[in-house]
Amino acid sequence: MTTTKKAAPASERRAHLVRLAADLFAEKGFRATTVREIADAAGILSGSLYHHFDSKESIGDEILREFLDDVLGGYRAAVAGTDDPRIAIERMVRSSTAALSRHRAALTMLQNDWAYFSAQKRFAYLRTAMKEIEQTWIDQLERGKRSGQFRADLDARLIYRLLRDILWIPTSWKQSRGQSWSTDEIVTGLLHLLFVGISAH
Amino acid sequence: MTTTKKAAPASERRAHLVRLAADLFAEKGFRATTVREIADAAGILSGSLYHHFDSKESIGDEILREFLDDVLGGYRAAVAGTDDPRIAIERMVRSSTAALSRHRAALTMLQNDWAYFSAQKRFAYLRTAMKEIEQTWIDQLERGKRSGQFRADLDARLIYRLLRDILWIPTSWKQSRGQSWSTDEIVTGLLHLLFVGISAH
């Protein structure tokens, strides 16, 4: 009665399964991961997953929504407290990095399976969220140009595109082999690159 | 007699089929693309592909090899003519951008299906080529540090990793909807970002 067939019970077990699935998605992408692999990771049979979810896509949907909520929340907080676009951008960079490390699966899914998701109306919210993200960045970049803090010849849209994709690069390194850099080192390196480039002086 | 069974005839038709397959790989990745889709794009049945190729992997192999040859050739030419690491790096950036736009499929394949390819001994040459690419970049960055042209506190390996991934970002924009930037605009924006950052002065 409480749960018909399509509903989402939102139990603790369910949340755990989502996390297990997310780990697999983060490494292989959405489509390349099978429901049997997810079930194996949970120690159950694949059919048993459908007691918790009505489809594989629902798992993906949940992961993507949580990620976008997290990112957008962070951006709104980043621009709320200050009038200085440089401070706002630095906050957005740090906020993005933190959010991405919290949702590695969502990133891999958006990278590998964007064509798959964006073709479905169920995932139309992806485009909406992306547009808000883009607008937030461009607003700050334009403000920085007007205030004279950023180069006047700067193409805000182009820089945004570069930044957006640059920011989620280090996330895919996390699971990489061998010694790595700490999140701090990476963010520092990025911010340095962003504001002053690689040249001396 | 001439062609036993595993050979590659290297005909014109074959090259055309590789191009069709590459277009699909560029959009969906290697594993996510089926041989039936490739055949459909060519207007033939899937089985007919096996007259030209002995396996789906052979198509991928051909695409990847051509790409790596192109990139490495460009790098060798870029560092050959000059002693100035900044000039060498600028040449490498331009060479990379050009090569990537010529081999969008290879990029998507390396991004989406790296785990798949690198696990096979048939594709062992991928790691070899990647190492030569990395060494070329690091050499130039270190030379720039020693000559005082680049910041002394610069982590060459970190910067290389960032650059490598940054460089192939704009490639995935090419097929995007609506107005875009020209290759020149993108390269200029990147080089500017790389050498002087976004700050005014």
Add this chain to the structure above:
DNA sequence: CGTACTTGCCCAATCGCTTGCTCGGTTCCG
């Protein structure tokens, strides 16, 4: 000229397997 053979290309059919998913039944626990 005409016949025989080769070559390049493709179809039709099928194999063994994996995919996401279904569903009736069973176990466990409050």
Add this chain to the structure above:
DNA sequence: CGGAACCGAGCAAGCGATTGGGCAAGTACG
């Protein structure tokens, strides 16, 4: 008892791969 969790078996669809054969154009040879 009742509900949540899971099992076990299986389905239709699709997957990559392979085989055997057919068709047309070319080549060789008498």
